[in-house]
Amino acid sequence: GENVEQHPSTLSVQEGDSAVIKCTYSDSASNYFPWYKQELGKRPQLIIDIRSNVGEKKDQRIAVTLNKTAKHFSLHITETQPEDSAVYFCAASLTAGNQFYFGTGTSLTVIP
Amino acid sequence: GAVVSQHPSWVICKSGTSVKIECRSLDFQATTMFWYRQFPKQSLMLMATSNEGSKATYEQGVEKDKFLINHASLTLSTLTVTSAHPEDSSFYICSARDGGRAGYNSPLHFGNGTRLTVT
Numbered sequence: 001g002e003n004v005e006q007h008p009s010t011l012s013v014q015e016g017d018s019a020v021i022k023c024t025y026s027d028s029a030s031n032y033f034p035w036y037k038q039e040l041g042k043r044p045q046l047i048i049d050i051r052s053n054v055g056e057k058k059d060q061r062i063a064v065t066l067n068k069t070a071k072h073f074s075l076h077i078t079e080t081q082p083e084d085s086a087v088y089f090c091a092a093s094l095t096a097g098n099q100f101y102f103g104t105g106t107s108l109t110v111i112p
Numbered sequence: 113g114a115v116v117s118q119h120p121s122w123v124i125c126k127s128g129t130s131v132k133i134e135c136r137s138l139d140f141q142a143t144t145m146f147w148y149r150q151f152p153k154q155s156l157m158l159m160a161t162s163n164e165g166s167k168a169t170y171e172q173g174v175e176k177d178k179f180l181i182n183h184a185s186l187t188l189s190t191l192t193v194t195s196a197h198p199e200d201s202s203f204y205i206c207s208a209r210d211g212g213r214a215g216y217n218s219p220l221h222f223g224n225g226t227r228l229t230v231t
Contacts, residue, residue: 001171006155034219043205043222044156089155091220099146100207100220104155 002027004092006103013080014111021106023090024072032093033066033073034100037086044089048075080110114140114210118223125196125230133191133226135206141186142208146220147179150203159204162189196230203227 003026013019025033031052036044050057050064050073057064061080066073077084090103115138125131135145143164148156160181161169168181178200180192189208193200205225 043224045222046219049219087153093220099158099161101158102148102156105153107153 001099002030002092002094002101004090004101004103006090006106008106009104010107010109012109012111015080015082017080019075019077019080019084019108019110021075021088021090021108022072023074023092023103024070025092025101026071027092027094028068028071030092030094033064034091034093035062035064035075036089036091036102038089038105039086047088077108080108082110082112084108085110114208114219114221116142116206116208116221116223118206118226120226121224122227123229125228127197127230128195131193131196131228133193133204133206133228135189135191135208135223137187137208137210137221140208140210142189142210143186145183145189145206145208147181147189147191148205148207150205150225152203156205159191162191164189193228196228198230201228201230 006023034049037047038044048062048064050066061078063076088106091100093100117136119134145162147159150156159174162181162183164183170176183189203225206223207220
């Protein structure tokens with residue numbers, strides 16, 4: 001199956017700075033890459049996603065880039081705020097199987 | 113938006129008993145639902161894919177006789193942890209895609225999760 005790796009596992013940034021989280025995947029058939037934010041004890045919430053026919057997508061302070069050749073994609077959060085503090089998961093979805101495989105998660109702390 | 117409801121949110125049971133967790137898609141039909149397990153401060157590990165009207169597909173290392181999955185309708189999947197032991201204590205979370213709207217490339221919607229504690 002798919003193998004998704006995520007780095008870093010923890011990340012601390014000052015409020016207002018940018019945060020970048022990177023993921024790689026192994027299966028070239030994967031064509032859908034969502035990012036989820038999970039606050040403590042709560043369900044993961046989709047924050048942004050990207051499909052394989054697009055190289056970059058932006059939604060206000062959040063952006064995602066995808067390099068299909070290198071099989072990696074990244075989450076970029078600009079002008080970070082304390083409420084951005086959470087665990088972020090990347091995921092990859094196979095075309096046929098329909099399953100999602102998640103990265104190991106990044107615990108982001110935004111220091112006021 | 114698509115809503116997935118999971119019940120119960122928290123359960124404590126004695127070792128050796130069985131626990132059933134329900135996952136419902138409230139405003140869409142889900143021919144496929146996914147069951148994940150999450151240990152504290154760790155990622156979501158896919159346990160099995162639940163298919164309506166057919167047998168579930170289990171990931172490698174997951175005991176199908178231990179974690180029974182039933183997907184009897186387009187809106188309900190259940191996970192039963194049989195003969196639970198303390199090592200089964202974990203956060204179990206279901207999810208589903210609204211395949212009717214966007215097919216393969218649609219987001220995964222999660223239930224609130226079930227925290228299982230086996231004493």
